[in-house]
Amino acid sequence: MSAPAESPNVAASPARALKSHYDALVIGCGMSGLGAAIRLAMSGRSVLVVERHNAPGGLNGYYFKAGRKFDVGLHAMTNYAAPGKKGPLTKIFRQLRIPPEAFDLSPQLSSRISFPGEELRFANGIDLLESEVARAFPKKIDAFRDLVRLVEAHDALDISRPQATPARALVHERLGDPLLAEMILNPLFYYGSALQNDIDLDQFCILFRALYLEGFARPFEGVRRILRVLLDRYKALGGERLMKCGVRRLVADCGHVAAVELDDGRTLTAGSVLSTIGSDETLGLLGMDAPGKTLPRHGYAEHIACMKPLPSELGWKDTIVFFSNTARTDYRVPDGLVDPSSGVVCMPANYDFGTRRMEEGMLRVTVRANHRAWKALSKSEYAEAKKQVAEAMMASALGHLPGGAAALPKNALLFEDTFTPLTVEKFTGHISGSVYGSPVKVRDGRTPCDNLFLCGTDQGFLGIVGAILGGISIANLHVIGPGA
Amino acid sequence: MTKEDCKKVVLDIISEIAPDEDLSNVRGDVRLRDQLDLDSMDFLDIVMELRKKYGINVPEADYMKLSTLDGCAEYLTPKLNTVKA
Numbered sequence: 001m002s003a004p005a006e007s008p009n010v011a012a013s014p015a016r017a018l019k020s021h022y023d024a025l026v027i028g029c030g031m032s033g034l035g036a037a038i039r040l041a042m043s044g045r046s047v048l049v050v051e052r053h054n055a056p057g058g059l060n061g062y063y064f065k066a067g068r069k070f071d072v073g074l075h076a077m078t079n080y081a082a083p084g085k086k087g088p089l090t091k092i093f094r095q096l097r098i099p100p101e102a103f104d105l106s107p108q109l110s111s112r113i114s115f116p117g118e119e120l121r122f123a124n125g126i127d128l129l130e131s132e133v134a135r136a137f138p139k140k141i142d143a144f145r146d147l148v149r150l151v152e153a154h155d156a157l158d159i160s161r162p163q164a165t166p167a168r169a170l171v172h173e174r175l176g177d178p179l180l181a182e183m184i185l186n187p188l189f190y191y192g193s194a195l196q197n198d199i200d201l202d203q204f205c206i207l208f209r210a211l212y213l214e215g216f217a218r219p220f221e222g223v224r225r226i227l228r229v230l231l232d233r234y235k236a237l238g239g240e241r242l243m244k245c246g247v248r249r250l251v252a253d254c255g256h257v258a259a260v261e262l263d264d265g266r267t268l269t270a271g272s273v274l275s276t277i278g279s280d281e282t283l284g285l286l287g288m289d290a291p292g293k294t295l296p297r298h299g300y301a302e303h304i305a306c307m308k309p310l311p312s313e314l315g316w317k318d319t320i321v322f323f324s325n326t327a328r329t330d331y332r333v334p335d336g337l338v339d340p341s342s343g344v345v346c347m348p349a350n351y352d353f354g355t356r357r358m359e360e361g362m363l364r365v366t367v368r369a370n371h372r373a374w375k376a377l378s379k380s381e382y383a384e385a386k387k388q389v390a391e392a393m394m395a396s397a398l399g400h401l402p403g404g405a406a407a408l409p410k411n412a413l414l415f416e417d418t419f420t421p422l423t424v425e426k427f428t429g430h431i432s433g434s435v436y437g438s439p440v441k442v443r444d445g446r447t448p449c450d451n452l453f454l455c456g457t458d459q460g461f462l463g464i465v466g467a468i469l470g471g472i473s474i475a476n477l478h479v480i481g482p483g484a
Numbered sequence: 485m486t487k488e489d490c491k492k493v494v495l496d497i498i499s500e501i502a503p504d505e506d507l508s509n510v511r512g513d514v515r516l517r518d519q520l521d522l523d524s525m526d527f528l529d530i531v532m533e534l535r536k537k538y539g540i541n542v543p544e545a546d547y548m549k550l551s552t553l554d555g556c557a558e559y560l561t562p563k564l565n566t567v568k569a
């Protein structure tokens with residue numbers, strides 16, 4: 001991801017005319033920022049979104065390289081709700097007044113959790129996973145059903161709750177089988193736990209619902225489709241957007257953001273400021289010490305392999321494969337550059353796109369990476385390390401696909417690209433290039449300033465749907481709603 | 485504007501907010517959220533649209549008065565007539 005992303009919607013020039021005051025300013029043009037900005041504009045407020053990067057999307061952005069288009073974050077959109085069904089996704093469509101068909105979502109085929117000696121398949125809705133658990137762990141099917149009920153009864157969206165409890169031990173205890181527990185936990189770790197070797201109970205319930213009770217979908221075009229719909233909606237409401245210009249400093253006076261200083265030196269005022277850049281990153285703008293910034297944060301390396309055949313033509317029919325080469329996933333920042341012994345393989349062609357067909361196949365392999373180890377490398381070492389790490393990642397991942405590496409014909413690969421925590425750091429500004437942010441979440445979005453609120457990763461709702469809904473919730477709670 | 489007109493105003497707003505809801509048989513004397521899949525976020529939107537479309541401000545203390553369609557008609561009709569005049 002070294003080539004700068006081009007964007008069709010970039011503001012004409014950094015010197016674009018701005019008002020001296022906005023009712024609301026949103027820092028960051030990612031999913032949560034856009035969700036919040038649309039709501040604020042819908043309520044009749046004047047809104048400005050500022051984004052330091054030249055392309056929108058943040059952690060769910062995109063880039064162009066070698067004539068191809070790549071998504072940064074999107075493996076799958078979770079929380080899929082078929083038309084007419086209720087859920088977080090339906091809530092987003094309602095709150096933003098976007099017709100559900102606008103996202104052009106196609107459901108997944110099916111996915112798989114692959115561990116040594118055992119695998120569990122799952123599709124949208126709990127049925128397939130339940131029958132797989134009954135097949136592979138017949139004595140534990142009742143315990144599994146109890147766990148499903150626990151998740152269904154848990155109101156994980158209650159943002160008034162303080163920090164919740166770690167859930168790994170609880171899941172082990174409830175399921176009573178270490179392998180089953182680890183297999184159920186692995187995808188939930190990889191799709192959103194900010195903790196080391198554990199997952200917060202609320203997050204566990206949110207992700208269990210998002211992955212297993214609801215499921216995966218994807219627009220044929222990828223994340224750009226979703227961003228375009230959100231940007232168009234925002235623009236139609238009169239919302240303003242300034243690209244390639246972030247916030248340099250928030251000037252606070254007696255616990256109140258009195259002025260906002262932009263990267264280009266201009267200063268403006270805003271009634272409310274919503275920051276999506278992370279909690280410690282936001283404290284940094286206030287010139288305050290951020291004690292959480294040294295806590296370990298998960299970084300990821302991703303290798304993208306474009307290939308001539310579609311994966312299904314090689315017998316690879318899964319949408320996503322969550323894999324682990326060990327019975328227990330060591331979900332922590334690795335000691336070396338990466339830990340390829342567990343991770344995620346995504347095959348974006350394996351969705352039910354109807355008659356539409358991708359022109360070429362793609363494998364995306366994601367594993368945990370150590371930001372500090374990457375940072376210590378020289379420029380030439382970095383390039384070489386990317387190559388070696390990519391090989392190790394592919395070898396590990398292909399071991400979990402039918403036929404393994406041997407199923408991939410020689411010369412099938414057309415183009416490969418690898419990105420690391422340094423790439424994510426460069427383009428998003430998140431500390432340590434982390435994707436799931438600080439291990440400490442601020443559920444209600446409050447900050448030391450009475451008109452400054454957090455949304456996005458560190459408010460705690462993850463994934464595309466979670467991020468958009470988080471932005472909506474924080475805008476409603478603190479700016480638009482009756483208590484604001 | 486009559487109370488029936490006012491109910492129509494409220495139902496039109498709900499149909500914008502929740503286009504997937506069937507509004508053909510909404511009863512006036514039963515709580516809206518017991519008949520329709522509306523939550524607090526949706527009620528916030530009803531209030532927001534009333535302000536944007538008709539300039540009516542509903543203070544939080546009065547939200548309860550909007551819980552049924554009859555309640556909406558009772559509470560909002562005089563306000564709508566004042567705004568219009």
